[in-house]
Amino acid sequence: MAKVRLEHVWKRFGKVVAVKDFNLETEDGEFVVFVGPSGCGKTTTLRMIAGLEEISEGRIYIGDRLVNDVPPKDRDIAMVFQNYALYPHMNVYENMAFGLRLRRYPKDEIDRRVKEAARILKIEHLLNRKPRELSGGQRQRVAMGRAIVREPKVFLMDEPLSNLDAKLRVEMRAEIAKLQRRLGVTTIYVTHDQVEAMTLGHRIVVMKDGEVQQVDTPLNLYDFPANRFVAGFIGSPSMNFIKARVELQGERAYLVAPGFRLRTNPILGEALRPYGGKEVWLGVRPEHLGLKGYTVIPEEENVLRGEVEVVEPLGAETEIHVSVDGTLLVAKVDGHAPVRVGDKVELLADLSRLHAFDPETEKAIG
Numbered sequence: 001m002a003k004v005r006l007e008h009v010w011k012r013f014g015k016v017v018a019v020k021d022f023n024l025e026t027e028d029g030e031f032v033v034f035v036g037p038s039g040c041g042k043t044t045t046l047r048m049i050a051g052l053e054e055i056s057e058g059r060i061y062i063g064d065r066l067v068n069d070v071p072p073k074d075r076d077i078a079m080v081f082q083n084y085a086l087y088p089h090m091n092v093y094e095n096m097a098f099g100l101r102l103r104r105y106p107k108d109e110i111d112r113r114v115k116e117a118a119r120i121l122k123i124e125h126l127l128n129r130k131p132r133e134l135s136g137g138q139r140q141r142v143a144m145g146r147a148i149v150r151e152p153k154v155f156l157m158d159e160p161l162s163n164l165d166a167k168l169r170v171e172m173r174a175e176i177a178k179l180q181r182r183l184g185v186t187t188i189y190v191t192h193d194q195v196e197a198m199t200l201g202h203r204i205v206v207m208k209d210g211e212v213q214q215v216d217t218p219l220n221l222y223d224f225p226a227n228r229f230v231a232g233f234i235g236s237p238s239m240n241f242i243k244a245r246v247e248l249q250g251e252r253a254y255l256v257a258p259g260f261r262l263r264t265n266p267i268l269g270e271a272l273r274p275y276g277g278k279e280v281w282l283g284v285r286p287e288h289l290g291l292k293g294y295t296v297i298p299e300e301e302n303v304l305r306g307e308v309e310v311v312e313p314l315g316a317e318t319e320i321h322v323s324v325d326g327t328l329l330v331a332k333v334d335g336h337a338p339v340r341v342g343d344k345v346e347l348l349a350d351l352s353r354l355h356a357f358d359p360e361t362e363k364a365i366g
């Protein structure tokens, strides 16, 4: 086991700055997920940790060792790639043993490790098969097996589930989580899928345009997003954003726009004081809006009026898109609420779950 530490790490490809001043220290045995949209620098950062990409600036440590100039094979890491990179002419056993053979491990040690990994991954019966004789999920296991037998200090995984169909991806996701808990090996995992990030990561690093936006636990990212980007990226469907003016009235602050006048709770109200009379971004998640008459959210000064434009029944709940003075807000409402396109509706907001963002910096207020 080992900590991984990145200090002021930069990566430039000519004029392109792929990674800007990346800082992170993992815990021993921690599962850290890098998440962000395509091109945000996740893979490049992972490849710098692996030693597959030169660092333009900064320092990377694995354990206490500065690894900037250590070649990949000596970093004590094992990497699992998106395409698995299995050798087609070798069977499963040979694929898993190959890395150890190169490192001249004794035969019986190799045999012990391959069999142990096969047992953990439940692929003992596949050891004689070639990769082409395996399903996608089985290949994925073999790729994991090849990483496990190395008994590395750190696992690095680059979208290892992206080639699997949706159902298998959910299954393998749970297995990877279980496996990581069992082995306790520090793991850094790259994905563009926020659900995968939320379900796997002890902590998540949210990236955009080469820059770290926030490093936090899944729940903290959801409850306290640092800026509008993180707020919109984490959670599904995405948080709604609508411009609102801050109206101060005695101790209270209200967020006001045509269609609503929402009372904020004391904490947000306090943070909004300097914005009195100005516009901010109001953020509210679809699950924190209910349909009047069909929600447990009580009616207080929390009503938004609008017209239903889209109705998407999902069974237990229905997603409705409501135009509030021209801005579409998505609300997750009770699946049995009788709601139709064209209806004029009143949505009730959970006032303890409102977010506000500075209109210029887009940073969270409060």
Ligand code: ATP
Binding pocket: 013, 016, 017, 018, 036, 037, 038, 039, 040, 041, 042, 043, 044, 045, 192
């Ligand atoms: P994806 O999810 O699509 O893999 P990513 O977040 O992993 O995206 P990177 O692959 O790290 O993003 O790329 C970050 C930026 O660096 C992108 O703008 C990309 O075009 C650029 N980039 C990556 N590799 C190279 C390279 N070898 N040469 C030039 N530019 C590169």
